[in-house]
Amino acid sequence: MHRTTLRLAVPLALAAALAATACLPASAAGSPPTAPPAAAAGTAGVVPAVGGISGWGRMAYGDPRDDVRISVDAHGLFTRPAAGAPSGPSTAVRSWGGFRIQHYSPPKDGEPAHFNWGDFRVDCLRVDGTEVSVTGRLVDAGPVWQDYLHRKPLPARMALGFHVPGPGGGDAARVGILAPAGDQDMPPCSTPKPDAGLTAGGYRLSAPGAVPPGA
Template identity: 55%
Template sequence: MFRVQHLVPQPDGQPPLFNWGNFKVDCLRIDGSEVAVTGRIVEAGPYWQEFMERKPTARMGLSFHIPKEGDGPARVAITAPAAADRPEVRKCSVKAPSDKVIEGGYRITDSRR
């Protein structure tokens, strides 16, 4: 299982929207400092309910670059669920982690422990 949660900034000083989703992992790939995971959504906050209604439910992917000291910034990428202009995300198929983590962060834990 993996969980994505984040705040979505809003204009005009409005409080940010909180969004989240839990995903059942169908692929996990670790290659040194690179991590990729895909899974199908099993629970979601109000902004991702449409992904829960699909049959089968939507698949999403995440990728991370977890740097060693002196190896530059942490990076992340989200491979969003399929939309009218995008095909279904394939198992183990994620974008390369290209977005620098500049604020907040990601926590990766092994829930089996």
């Protein structure tokens, strides 16, 4: 993550909240929607399928004393090419789930400990091989992001970018965060560069499978 972005995440709560907030709350997750008629029925050359990304990671940060964690449980309904058709980047026709960004900074340089966090409801999921983009709007937040939470007409949208190596890929997982700039609303599935490594945890990218029950 770029240093200018991380400054937006300067934490303002106490460290005691960190352990209690490590998991995504139900309010940010949502439920799988039913498939749109065209996707559920299938069209020539496409097959409805479900894929997603889940897990948590501690992001490598400029000051190793800080603890920046990103938890995600995001899923989408895709219309992927049928067997034999060319593949490429795919944006889900329906997305659901949630993610959390949290940043704990211990006491240092004469300053007290700080903690900031935000819970987001997923509104867009895009998969391009090992690269994943997820966006969502705030549904709850710590003191630093209250202005984002109460932005009108809608709470602010933020974006996550992931690089999830495949089996035997030989490289490491990476993550990136993109926060709003000024009062402009960020487009769905904006793609931050996943340029920060992980010091703990990891993410799992699930290949598209069957349409959810009831779709």
